Amino acid sequence: MKRAEVIAETKFLRLLGRDGWHYVERQRTSGVVAIVPVTHDNKLVLVEQYRVPVDCRVIELPAGLAGDLAGSEDEGLEQAARRELLEETGYRAGRLKRLFHGPVSAGLSNEHLTFFLAKKIKKVDAGGGDATETITVHEVPVAGVARWLRRQEKAGKTVDVKVYAGLYALRTH
Amino acid sequence: MKRAEVIAETKFLRLLGRDGWHYVERQRTSGVVAIVPVTHDNKLVLVEQYRVPVDCRVIELPAGLAGDLAGSEDEGLEQAARRELLEETGYRAGRLKRLFHGPVSAGLSNEHLTFFLAKKIKKVDAGGGDATETITVHEVPVAGVARWLRRQEKAGKTVDVKVYAGLYALRTH
Numbered sequence: 614m615k616r617a618e619v620i621a622e623t624k625f626l627r628l629l630g631r632d633g634w635h636y637v638e639r640q641r642t643s644g645v646v647a648i649v650p651v652t653h654d655n656k657l658v659l660v661e662q663y664r665v666p667v668d669c670r671v672i673e674l675p676a677g678l679a680g681d682l683a684g685s686e687d688e689g690l691e692q693a694a695r696r697e698l699l700e701e702t703g704y705r706a707g708r709l710k711r712l713f714h715g716p717v718s719a720g721l722s723n724e725h726l727t728f729f730l731a732k733k734i735k736k737v738d739a740g741g742g743d744a745t746e747t748i749t750v751h752e753v754p755v756a757g758v759a760r761w762l763r764r765q766e767k768a769g770k771t772v773d774v775k776v777y778a779g780l781y782a783l784r785t786h
Numbered sequence: 787m788k789r790a791e792v793i794a795e796t797k798f799l800r801l802l803g804r805d806g807w808h809y810v811e812r813q814r815t816s817g818v819v820a821i822v823p824v825t826h827d828n829k830l831v832l833v834e835q836y837r838v839p840v841d842c843r844v845i846e847l848p849a850g851l852a853g854d855l856a857g858s859e860d861e862g863l864e865q866a867a868r869r870e871l872l873e874e875t876g877y878r879a880g881r882l883k884r885l886f887h888g889p890v891s892a893g894l895s896n897e898h899l900t901f902f903l904a905k906k907i908k909k910v911d912a913g914g915g916d917a918t919e920t921i922t923v924h925e926v927p928v929a930g931v932a933r934w935l936r937r938q939e940k941a942g943k944t945v946d947v948k949v950y951a952g953l954y955a956l957r958t959h
Contacts, residue, residue, distance in 0.1 A: 614841050621794030621801050625808045626894075628794050628801045629839075635798045636839035637810045637894065664892040666802075666809035668787050671892045715945045717890055719837040719844045721799075721810065724894065726947055759958065772888045774899055778947050781954035785932065 629723075637722045643680035643687075645724055646694040649712065649779040650675060650704055650731045657758055657783065658702050658734065661749040661770065662742070672751070672765050673773040675701045676726075694729045702750045703740030706731035712782045717775065728778065730786055755783060802896075810895045816853035816860075818897055819867040822885065822952040823848060823877055823904040830931055830956065831875050831907065834922040834943065835915070845924070845938050846946040848874045849899075867902045875923045876913030879904035885955045890948065901951065903959055928956060 617629040627638045639645075650658040664671045677700075679693035680686045688696075695706050712728040742748040753761045758780060762772050790802040800811045812818075823831040837844045850873075852866035853859045861869075868879050885901040915921040926934045931953060935945050 620796060623793060623808045626801065628799065632838055634838035635796045665805055665807035666896040667889045667892050671889060713947060713950060715947045716840045716844060717947050719840050719946055721897065722894060723839040773892055774886060774888045774890050774951050777886060777954045778950035781950045784957055
């Protein structure tokens with residue numbers, strides 16, 4: 614593979630070019646994780662936060678970057694999933710099941726996501742994210758998630774399409 | 787909303803900054819569409835192509851940009867979905883059903899995707915993409931898609947996670 618040319622670089626992102634194609638890469642991370650978290654009474658735990666790029670409050674699966682904290686550059690994906698779930702939602706995961714792994718926008722970035730299923734999670738903290746985040750936690754009965762998502766959209770929020778990949782996982786596990 | 791600062795700009799992408807957040811925007815497009823195409827005998831039509839950003843052959847839903855062709859800047863999303871399906875797979879869609887719409891990587895880009903379900907599509911051409919694309923078309927029985935995807939991964943390809951959002955749509959429609 615020919616080496617990519619760096620077109621621009623910031624603290625967080627690099628804009629790269631290779632074979633006439635331009636794309637973006639995150640800096641200082643070893644991977645991105647998303648968690649499909651389900652409580653013992655069959656509620657899906659989703660998060661809501663304002664996202665600058667889309668200028669909107671977005672309903673998402675708990676998710677985050679692995680190895681992005683100074684001193685934890687060798688953090689594994691499962692460890693990151695566990696940390697992000699706890700930070701964002703206040704839920705502690707038992708066993709995590711790896712669901713699938715792949716790019717999410719293969720024409721635009723080299724970002725890969727790894728999805729984990731976390732069943733029978735336990736509330737141990739308030740959640741809400743780290744010092745830089747303001748996250749609202751939602752616990753939604755699995756049977757009514759699709760309806761609930763429509764209501765959120767009517768209220769002016771938007772739904773990350775990865776949520777639907779999570780719902781597929783719920784239907785098949 | 788404060789106006790975003792342009793950090794870098796190429797023919798295809800802009801790297802933007804706002805409120806200390808950096809993200810990327812596609813140039814010259816009015817939206818991105820993805821299609822969940824199903825044949826009359828219940829096969830899901832998927833495409834495979836080499837993607838420069840991830841340096842790998844990727845299994846994806848047929849998808850593309852609306853309004854990215856000179857002279858068609860006002861192309862609607864449904865029209866783009868119809869065109870991309872035909873270009874990439876050689877299948878012509880009848881009625882399209884809008885499934886969902888949302889960001890796919892709300893921390894990294896302002897890209898929004900709109901998903902359409904296309905049932906009872908009809909093969910009218912070879913497909914394979916436009917002059918710049920080399921696309922392989924796969925017709926996979928819906929009942930065996932999950933197993934088929936695992937086999938593709940074992941063969942060294944990767945699966946775009948949006949495929950799983952498509953599979954959720956298939957389960958619910």
